[in-house]
Amino acid sequence: MERFGRQSLKMSRPPAVESYAAAVGKKEGQGPLGALFDLVSQDTLFGQKTWEQAETQMQKLALQAALEKVGLCEKDLDAAFVGDLLNQCIGSNFALRDTHIPTFGLYGACSTMAEGLLLAAIGIDSGAFRRTLTLSSSHFAASERQYRFPLGYGGQRAPTAQWTVTGAGAVLLSHRGKGPFVTAATVGTLVDCGIKDANNMGAAMAPAAYETLRAHFDELSLAPEDYDLIVTGDLGYLGSDLVRALFERDGVKLGTRYDDCGCRIFERKAQDVHCGGSGCGCSASVLCAELLNKLRSGELQNLLFCGTGALLSPVSTQQGQSIPAVCHAVAFSSERSV
Amino acid sequence: MERFGRQSLKMSRPPAVESYAAAVGKKEGQGPLGALFDLVSQDTLFGQKTWEQAETQMQKLALQAALEKVGLCEKDLDAAFVGDLLNQCIGSNFALRDTHIPTFGLYGACSTMAEGLLLAAIGIDSGAFRRTLTLSSSHFAASERQYRFPLGYGGQRAPTAQWTVTGAGAVLLSHRGKGPFVTAATVGTLVDCGIKDANNMGAAMAPAAYETLRAHFDELSLAPEDYDLIVTGDLGYLGSDLVRALFERDGVKLGTRYDDCGCRIFERKAQDVHCGGSGCGCSASVLCAELLNKLRSGELQNLLFCGTGALLSPVSTQQGQSIPAVCHAVAFSSERSV
Numbered sequence: 053m054e055r056f057g058r059q060s061l062k063m064s065r066p067p068a069v070e071s072y073a074a075a076v077g078k079k080e081g082q083g084p085l086g087a088l089f090d091l092v093s094q095d096t097l098f099g100q101k102t103w104e105q106a107e108t109q110m111q112k113l114a115l116q117a118a119l120e121k122v123g124l125c126e127k128d129l130d131a132a133f134v135g136d137l138l139n140q141c142i143g144s145n146f147a148l149r150d151t152h153i154p155t156f157g158l159y160g161a162c163s164t165m166a167e168g169l170l171l172a173a174i175g176i177d178s179g180a181f182r183r184t185l186t187l188s189s190s191h192f193a194a195s196e197r198q199y200r201f202p203l204g205y206g207g208q209r210a211p212t213a214q215w216t217v218t219g220a221g222a223v224l225l226s227h228r229g230k231g232p233f234v235t236a237a238t239v240g241t242l243v244d245c246g247i248k249d250a251n252n253m254g255a256a257m258a259p260a261a262y263e264t265l266r267a268h269f270d271e272l273s274l275a276p277e278d279y280d281l282i283v284t285g286d287l288g289y290l291g292s293d294l295v296r297a298l299f300e301r302d303g304v305k306l307g308t309r310y311d312d313c314g315c316r317i318f319e320r321k322a323q324d325v326h327c328g329g330s331g332c333g334c335s336a337s338v339l340c341a342e343l344l345n346k347l348r349s350g351e352l353q354n355l356l357f358c359g360t361g362a363l364l365s366p367v368s369t370q371q372g373q374s375i376p377a378v379c380h381a382v383a384f385s386s387e388r389s390v
Numbered sequence: 391m392e393r394f395g396r397q398s399l400k401m402s403r404p405p406a407v408e409s410y411a412a413a414v415g416k417k418e419g420q421g422p423l424g425a426l427f428d429l430v431s432q433d434t435l436f437g438q439k440t441w442e443q444a445e446t447q448m449q450k451l452a453l454q455a456a457l458e459k460v461g462l463c464e465k466d467l468d469a470a471f472v473g474d475l476l477n478q479c480i481g482s483n484f485a486l487r488d489t490h491i492p493t494f495g496l497y498g499a500c501s502t503m504a505e506g507l508l509l510a511a512i513g514i515d516s517g518a519f520r521r522t523l524t525l526s527s528s529h530f531a532a533s534e535r536q537y538r539f540p541l542g543y544g545g546q547r548a549p550t551a552q553w554t555v556t557g558a559g560a561v562l563l564s565h566r567g568k569g570p571f572v573t574a575a576t577v578g579t580l581v582d583c584g585i586k587d588a589n590n591m592g593a594a595m596a597p598a599a600y601e602t603l604r605a606h607f608d609e610l611s612l613a614p615e616d617y618d619l620i621v622t623g624d625l626g627y628l629g630s631d632l633v634r635a636l637f638e639r640d641g642v643k644l645g646t647r648y649d650d651c652g653c654r655i656f657e658r659k660a661q662d663v664h665c666g667g668s669g670c671g672c673s674a675s676v677l678c679a680e681l682l683n684k685l686r687s688g689e690l691q692n693l694l695f696c697g698t699g700a701l702l703s704p705v706s707t708q709q710g711q712s713i714p715a716v717c718h719a720v721a722f723s724s725e726r727s728v
Contacts, residue, residue, distance in 0.1 A: 179516075243487075371439075
């Protein structure tokens with residue numbers, strides 16, 4: 053592993069994406085990526101009794117699908133890096149409690165998939181692990197009642213609000229394989245520009261995304277043109293426009309090579325999602341369906357996947373605090389070395 | 391890094407403990423370790439307006455004290471591994487939001503200090519980072535109102551209940567230095583033996599501690615006698631008795647070389663703590679005051695530090711779920727190689 057600047061790393065032995073899978077809810081299945089998900093449940097409870105247990109079930113389904121694609125089982129995994137949005141990460145902890153996989157719990161809000169991939173890649177590159185799982189999820193109904201209001205309350209949504217994706221993504225990284233590969237990464241710092249509106253998380257997270265992208269390009273001597281696609285996690289329409297504007301201030305046009313997973317997963321108008329998708333499951337399921345497929349097929353040669361997380365809680369909002377945010381960037385390439 | 395069995399690792403370049411510090415509350419200062427903490431606040435709000443902000447302040451104080459001891463500042467840290475018990479880990483996220491330190495958020499409940507040390511050690515051994523921070527905390531009043539009842543309610547405590555430590559610990563690991571050193575580690579799996587009583591977390595966590603210790607000894611061909619001291623995080627009196635009993639079933643007597651941080655931090659009777667201390671801050675502050683001091687002074691040559699976490703939430707309890715638990719073990723030695 054080689055360090056570049058304060059935040060960036062290049063892998064010495066780039067870990068390979070061995071398998072991946074995404075399980076999502078009905079609304080996500082009706083969106084533009086619907087046909088790409090491994091599993092679309094028409095039942096938002098996924099056969100369980102509660103939304104939280106549904107989220108656990110969704111993680112189990114994504115993990116099982118990822119394992120089955122390559123004929124592996126849980127005992128083949130040396131470590132798991134998992135997390136979600138639920139208090140005390142019960143989605144993940146209950147999904148993995150019967151698996152006997154050595155497990156690291158993460159809390160990076162909606163940046164969890166990127167954070168987990170980054171730590172898994174370090175672990176594999178170091179020789180600590182041969183094969184890892186990164187697993188993350190969110191569930192619209194579980195999130196709404198935890199962060200905002202119970203759905204039955206029928207609260208009106210602000211124009212800047214985003215729609216929490218019901219989805220889970222699982223990625224298996226391995227010390228060997230035909231790729232795509234994780235080649236480099238940039239670890240995010242916590243950025244708080246003073247946004248206090250918990251219904252405008254795109255604006256709260258955009259400066260963190262900008263700072264991490266800026267560090268990635270500067271420290272690794274890269275430019276946006278070095279990537280076929282740069283995606284942020286779940287800034288949505290407003291947040292991703294802000295990232296574009298912040299780069300334009302520097303004289304850099306991100307153009308169509310930049311997009312946001314929250315803008316890709318739903319039809320903005322037809323699906324009434326206001327500012328787009330959000331939640332740990334947003335970037336996780338878009339990565340594990342559309343993006344890794346495109347790297348496998350050759351449609352993309354390289355991808356910069358930037359998970360973004362708003363690190364607030366309802367309590368911090370009630371106490372008048374602004375919203376710290378983080379963004380971790382993970383570079384994928386169809387080639388082992390770039 | 392070398393792998394042993396399913397869960398254990400030996401460091402190739404054992405990271406050194408460069409500095410550490412603990413900040414605690416008044417009650418902890420009155421306990422048997424009181425004189426060892428770097429900072430004891432007589433004000434349980436640590437000068438802040440809320441318990442949650444007090445927890446953030448405690449983390450900042452522990453970090454600053456650890457940095458000052460060795461004349462370092464925040465920009466000298468390549469990565470931070472942080473977490474706490476508050477929903478969405480706001481203790482840690484708000485502590486680090488102004489620091490510009492590349493940050494990984496963790497959720498391992500009370501195992502967070504051990505989990506963070508383990509990941510930091512992998513990161514340093516791999517060359518990804520030269521110097522890391524691991525930081526964790528808990529606050530009695532913030533925990534009580536989040537997990538149980540607001541303090542003003544005056545709810546009676548069960549005999550098996552533990553007292554959440556108000557404390558924070560910060561450890562700086564470095565790729566060089568005179569130690570003590572992190573030499574080996576065992577990553578925990580999630581263990582759920584069906585305990586549903588959220589007021590008996592010692593019993594819920596004891597099987598996880600036993601499983602991780604068992605794996606550590608078996609995979610690394612070690613015995614309890616290879617350590618001067620083995621401590622679990624916060625099993626308290628009941629949970630640590632269960633660990634002893636589980637080992638006795640195997641014909642192994644842990645004896646006085648085994649103890650629990652939750653039994654060391656308070657005077658059981660005089661401080662009315664029922665089954666002992668708990669919380670992320672329990673093992674973090676005991677490690678960063680008593681235990682690392684004893685490794686430095688030579689009173690201990692080696693230590694097995696086992697963070698234990700109960701991965702429940704109030705919601706999972708309300709939904710009738712049992713309690714998954716985890717235990718991560720980190721071996722410290724005053725010598726670089728063992």
